[in-house]
Amino acid sequence: MSRLVRMDRTGHTTLAEWTAADPDAVEAAAEAFRAQLDRGYFGMVSTGERHAEMVRELPVDADLVILRLPISGG
């Protein structure tokens, strides 16, 4: 089961769960993902040890997609 989670003040919130074999769940997750991008979040997936990548479309095959906020110099 793949998960879309958003890091927020609760620790993290699971916004959607899906399997590639369930098109309705995938569509719901993709919609939730786009809605979060519109709110200013960035989608991130781990792409191996010590590597991550920003994604602009929901990667259906990813186990975990994390939504993060922008960073800036302090």
Add this chain to the structure above:
Amino acid sequence: MAAGAAPLPETAAVHWRPRADAQRLRRRGALWTLTTVAHIVPFVAAGIVLVVVQPLAIAVSLASFAHAWIIPGLYAARGADVVRPRARAGAAAEVAALGLLGDLVGHEARALHARTGLVLERGRLGVWLVGEAGALLVCGRRVHCFCVRVNDPNLPGGDRIAHLLLALRADEEGFATVANLSFSGARWRVRRRLAPAMRPALHAAAALDRV
């Protein structure tokens, strides 16, 4: 950044900055060293001249030497301050955030974080120690102290670190470009100004950098 991977979008907000790389970091480090020398030399020279010209002015001379010692220390304190822990969120949020952070790092990094509050991450530019509102980059005997944070003060500590870690992993040079360099100097200077609980993390980073 992997070949073909997108640069960190946050770099657009600092478009006037040249993109950080190892050579630029070395140059900035050397500039910090020059600045430190420029602060120290006048005070040391004044202290020596004073005591030579008027031995009775030894108190003023000692004060001048003290300035030469304290000023670089204050800069180092500002650098070490970037990894100072911030205000806690609720206990449940902290636990949930630590769970997610734990999924992103290996066992050793998780254990080190539990002891020190910092996440160890090897990069191409050196070895990073990521805190809640900043990161230290260990390159040999030098430490670059970067002030960088996520723009939500209500996030739990684990999530703040996870934000920085994901950005660092996506585009290390972009991360170093976006972050503000608070201090660059000798590791021993930063170590003295770190909270005692965090010092083992700096030691671990230096050991990993030598490998």
